[in-house]
Amino acid sequence: MSFLHTAWTRTRPNLLLVLPILLLAGALVAGGLTWRAQTTNREIAALEANQDRPVTTAAASQLILARVLQLARRDATEEMEPLVVALESRDVPLLLARARYALGNARLRRALDLIERSQLDPAGPLIVLARQEYRRALQARPEFWDAKFNLDVAARLIRDFPEVDRQIGDELKAEPKKIWTDIPGQPRGAP
Amino acid sequence: MRLFALPLLALVLLAAGPAAAQLHGVEVRVPRTFGYFLGDLVEATIVIEAEPGFVLQASSLPQPGPVTYWLDLRRVEARQEGTRHILRLTYQTFYAAIDARSLDVPGFPLVLSSGTDHGATTAPVAVPSWSLGLSPLREVQPARRADPAEYLRPDGLGPRLDPVPARNAALALGAAALLALVSLARDRAWWPFRPRPARAFADAARRLAALGRGPESEQGYREGLLALHRGLDAKAGYRLLADDLDAFLARHPAYRPQRDGLARFFAASRLAFFGGSVAEARHRLPLAEAGATARALAVAERAA
Numbered sequence: 001m002s003f004l005h006t007a008w009t010r011t012r013p014n015l016l017l018v019l020p021i022l023l024l025a026g027a028l029v030a031g032g033l034t035w036r037a038q039t040t041n042r043e044i045a046a047l048e049a050n051q052d053r054p055v056t057t058a059a060a061s062q063l064i065l066a067r068v069l070q071l072a073r074r075d076a077t078e079e080m081e082p083l084v085v086a087l088e089s090r091d092v093p094l095l096l097a098r099a100r101y102a103l104g105n106a107r108l109r110r111a112l113d114l115i116e117r118s119q120l121d122p123a124g125p126l127i128v129l130a131r132q133e134y135r136r137a138l139q140a141r142p143e144f145w146d147a148k149f150n151l152d153v154a155a156r157l158i159r160d161f162p163e164v165d166r167q168i169g170d171e172l173k174a175e176p177k178k179i180w181t182d183i184p185g186q187p188r189g190a191p
Numbered sequence: 192m193r194l195f196a197l198p199l200l201a202l203v204l205l206a207a208g209p210a211a212a213q214l215h216g217v218e219v220r221v222p223r224t225f226g227y228f229l230g231d232l233v234e235a236t237i238v239i240e241a242e243p244g245f246v247l248q249a250s251s252l253p254q255p256g257p258v259t260y261w262l263d264l265r266r267v268e269a270r271q272e273g274t275r276h277i278l279r280l281t282y283q284t285f286y287a288a289i290d291a292r293s294l295d296v297p298g299f300p301l302v303l304s305s306g307t308d309h310g311a312t313t314a315p316v317a318v319p320s321w322s323l324g325l326s327p328l329r330e331v332q333p334a335r336r337a338d339p340a341e342y343l344r345p346d347g348l349g350p351r352l353d354p355v356p357a358r359n360a361a362l363a364l365g366a367a368a369l370l371a372l373v374s375l376a377r378d379r380a381w382w383p384f385r386p387r388p389a390r391a392f393a394d395a396a397r398r399l400a401a402l403g404r405g406p407e408s409e410q411g412y413r414e415g416l417l418a419l420h421r422g423l424d425a426k427a428g429y430r431l432l433a434d435d436l437d438a439f440l441a442r443h444p445a446y447r448p449q450r451d452g453l454a455r456f457f458a459a460s461r462l463a464f465f466g467g468s469v470a471e472a473r474h475r476l477p478l479a480e481a482g483a484t485a486r487a488l489a490v491a492e493r494a495a
Contacts, residue, residue, distance in 0.1 A: 024364075030364055031357075031365075037352040040352050062352050105343055148328055
């Protein structure tokens with residue numbers, strides 16, 4: 001016990017010297033984090049007010065999402081894609097779902113615009129891409145009701161083709177009779 | 192959850208053959224088989240009753256990924272309870288239904304195996320397909336809108352960062368740092384804890400250090416000696432003279448290592464104040480040495 005007591009009395013003065021330094025350093029770090037969060041929030045507010053501010057892929061996830069949503073309002077899908085990919089590599093499923101949903105919306109709006117102008121051919125691929133984005137958004141966040149709704153809208157524009165899908169994979173069943181029906185050179189009884 | 196699970200397709204008896212004897216039944220349990228929207232998760236539990244000694248071959252388990260064009264398999268968990276093999280499958284449906292309809296979730300094969308001395312026995316298991324009732328999310332013909340984009344739900348807003356936890360941490364750490372600083376000031380007898388008899392040597396050491404920085408003079412030397420005297424007096428509680436030193440050290444063993452320094456200090460003090468020879472005293476015990484003794488005493492005082 002007396003050994004412990006001497007050890008304590010020896011270390012106490014040093015401990016008392018180190019403790020305020022460590023605590024102060026911790027307070028400064030936490031203060032820096034607060035300041036950074038508030039700066040990021042101001043940036044997000046500026047983006048929501050539709051001020052054009054570029055955001056790098058190294059920025060905070062919330063800031064990237066705010067930029068994606070701003071670009072979605074202008075339907076600038078090409079600029080959105082690298083930012084969405086940057087979110088994908090981080091563990092932020094809710095933000096990623098919102099970003100993919102916004103990308104899907106932007107594509108679908110462009111497709112609807114093309115359909116309005118009766119340009120059906122370029123609209124098709126856009127709808128398919130939008131549906132993929134909605135599907136990925138739902139994979140990241142299954143209870144995302146807005147994504148379900150818009151996926152339903154996109155899915156009714158172009159339905160899936162089960163026949164096409166069924167032939168993908170290793171369970172392709174050969175139908176021998178069908179294969180031989182179209183062989184050229186077979187006499188068809190032409191005069 | 193399992194209590195409420197309703198047995199949907201019970202007991203698929205296998206055809207005759209060796210496998211039939213090893214397998215007692217396959218059952219697919221689903222909480223409900225109807226009322227799913229696109230994007231919903233569907234949990235299915237598959238219960239296989241088999242002979243003792245059989246285990247599910249891990250390589251025969253279905254792999255997460257797309258099952259059909261409208262259905263994904265997201266998660267597969269297998270566990271064993273005695274002779275029961277339980278498979279928990281999490282599907283996600285993406286079927287955009289226009290009317291309520293039932294679709295078949297395809298079955299899949301599994302392999303049970305049992306290793307014996309004579310070699311491994313395997314038994315195939317056919318998990319049956321089951322039907323899933325899917326419901327539409329919207330009316331078949333929504334009301335006409337001028338702009339087709341109005342059919343869509345809006346993009347919405349993203350969340351902001353929450354600075355409150357970091358701010359609270361900064362405030363708490365700052366308060367703790369202030370508290371620690373106060374206790375440090377108290378321990379070192381810094382302002383505002385200066386006039387304390389418990390830190391009398393700290394006071395003396397500070398005074399000596401201040402005098403040591405100033406120009407050397409007889410007056411300053413005397414003052415320095417007096418400062419250490421006052422520190423010793425305050426610590427002892429009475430005027431401490433050279434003869435009382437041993438009794439003092441007996442009562443305060445923490446300062447015993449400084450015995451020699453203190454004895455020299457008293458000798459120099461006697462020479463300076465009563466011998467009338469400050470220069471001689473200063474030669475024997477320079478002010479810096481007295482300061483060092485006072486500092487050592489102050490350190491011992493803090494540790495005591």
